[in-house]
Amino acid sequence: MPVSPSDEELIPAIKDLRGANPTLGITKFQALLLETHKEWTVSEKRIRKILQQLGLGPQNGSDAASSKSKSNGKQYPSSKLNEALDVKQWTSKVEVKHFGKLKGKGLVASEDIAEDETIWKEDPFIIAPEWYACLRPLADHGLTTDLREIWDAQRASVACMHCTTPIPPSATLQISCPHTPCPAKFCSRLCLSRSAAVHPLLCPAQNPASLPLLRWAREVEWMAVHAWAHTTAKILLANEKGADELAAVRSIVDSLATFSLSDRARDIGVEPDHDAWKKAHSFHVAAFHEPSTAAEKKKLSKLIRKPLPADLAQQLFDYDAYLEGLSRMSLNLEAHGGLYALHSHLNHSCQPNASIRHLQQRTTLARITVLARRPIKKGEELTISYVNPAMSLKDRRRELREWNFGDCMCPRCLEEEAAGETGEGVADSDARPEVDVSDLERELRQGLGLR
Numbered sequence: 001m002p003v004s005p006s007d008e009e010l011i012p013a014i015k016d017l018r019g020a021n022p023t024l025g026i027t028k029f030q031a032l033l034l035e036t037h038k039e040w041t042v043s044e045k046r047i048r049k050i051l052q053q054l055g056l057g058p059q060n061g062s063d064a065a066s067s068k069s070k071s072n073g074k075q076y077p078s079s080k081l082n083e084a085l086d087v088k089q090w091t092s093k094v095e096v097k098h099f100g101k102l103k104g105k106g107l108v109a110s111e112d113i114a115e116d117e118t119i120w121k122e123d124p125f126i127i128a129p130e131w132y133a134c135l136r137p138l139a140d141h142g143l144t145t146d147l148r149e150i151w152d153a154q155r156a157s158v159a160c161m162h163c164t165t166p167i168p169p170s171a172t173l174q175i176s177c178p179h180t181p182c183p184a185k186f187c188s189r190l191c192l193s194r195s196a197a198v199h200p201l202l203c204p205a206q207n208p209a210s211l212p213l214l215r216w217a218r219e220v221e222w223m224a225v226h227a228w229a230h231t232t233a234k235i236l237l238a239n240e241k242g243a244d245e246l247a248a249v250r251s252i253v254d255s256l257a258t259f260s261l262s263d264r265a266r267d268i269g270v271e272p273d274h275d276a277w278k279k280a281h282s283f284h285v286a287a288f289h290e291p292s293t294a295a296e297k298k299k300l301s302k303l304i305r306k307p308l309p310a311d312l313a314q315q316l317f318d319y320d321a322y323l324e325g326l327s328r329m330s331l332n333l334e335a336h337g338g339l340y341a342l343h344s345h346l347n348h349s350c351q352p353n354a355s356i357r358h359l360q361q362r363t364t365l366a367r368i369t370v371l372a373r374r375p376i377k378k379g380e381e382l383t384i385s386y387v388n389p390a391m392s393l394k395d396r397r398r399e400l401r402e403w404n405f406g407d408c409m410c411p412r413c414l415e416e417e418a419a420g421e422t423g424e425g426v427a428d429s430d431a432r433p434e435v436d437v438s439d440l441e442r443e444l445r446q447g448l449g450l451r
């Protein structure tokens, strides 16, 4: 029977295999790994996470939300409170609470909440769609392009460049980016106008210097690089608008949990991959700060007219700060690739009382709905699961450790630990998996009107 290898077994195997196959796609890489280790079972997701942490390509940030736990004296993600965050714009049912230095911030119910009640809906701060969110149905739909990803669908003008909602070829409303050449299409006038906060700096017509960065991020499937590019564009364009806009955007970014990529590499016993990190950094600087050609410089200077405050330039373009930005993205992206100001406050539990759904697939795919999975009492903390709660205690803890979260000490884990469960084969009747890849595929199919 196949066994799930430990990190100590898996990481060296992945390192070896990656060294010999640096550009292999994730599916083929997984097949190769399992061929070399026939006794193992290892999910694609786990391989992706390890590769990301090693800085070795195919990357993602799925199911990592923010957390601030700290235990066992080790370094865990840290975050700070955003005093300026106006929670009431989303809901009156929750409030932000600071639990103290070790646990950090979280959300608690400010009133009793019923089972299945919608707690809030939220549009993303930025969205850098997941590479492998499958869009094969588009090909079935008579489009000849090899569209497998939302990213590709956006570039092929069949998904909204702002909110990622699929735009079927039959849609009556087709709004294009007014600048050419740019493939961007928008699903509504609202999305077109909102896209002004990010798109100009990522538009191939308005800022061609961004193309190499975006192409490379796509090629190596490094989601955090893509997300940090969106966030950087949003910060830079807010600076153009004024001090208040800049402060509002920065307060959201600065409150996101972060960890050190170098510490993380050291924790799992590998050398930090500075080559990959430096490459990402130099593409980033060329895209938004120092383009390599005079023509690109000229175009960028039309979008960025104001000087940057020194501390902002440091945060966006300094190498160490760049890595911190990547870790913020990795930790806080929702499964679909969006970064959400309030959602990023939710802490983890293996017995979560809330769940995230993309309920408006046909209209606003990127909007999340936070639902109560069971009645929640006033004062109770709201939690979601960062990992699939159907997994065993051992596997849940392992996945969480991969994200630097330490051993989960939620009531369910403590109970299972006390009962001496190794966790193998534990069935939890309450375990409903969160949005995962197959859920996303189903949602996207629904979004396209396909079954």
Ligand SMILES: [Zn+2]
Residues within 6 Å of the ligand: 160, 161, 162, 163, 164, 165, 186, 187, 188, 191
């Ligand atoms: Zn849209």
Ligand SMILES: [Zn+2]
Residues within 6 Å of the ligand: 177, 178, 179, 182, 183, 184, 199, 203, 204, 205, 206
């Ligand atoms: Zn454009």
Ligand SMILES: [Zn+2]
Residues within 6 Å of the ligand: 349, 350, 351, 396, 408, 409, 410, 411, 412, 413, 414
């Ligand atoms: Zn737990």
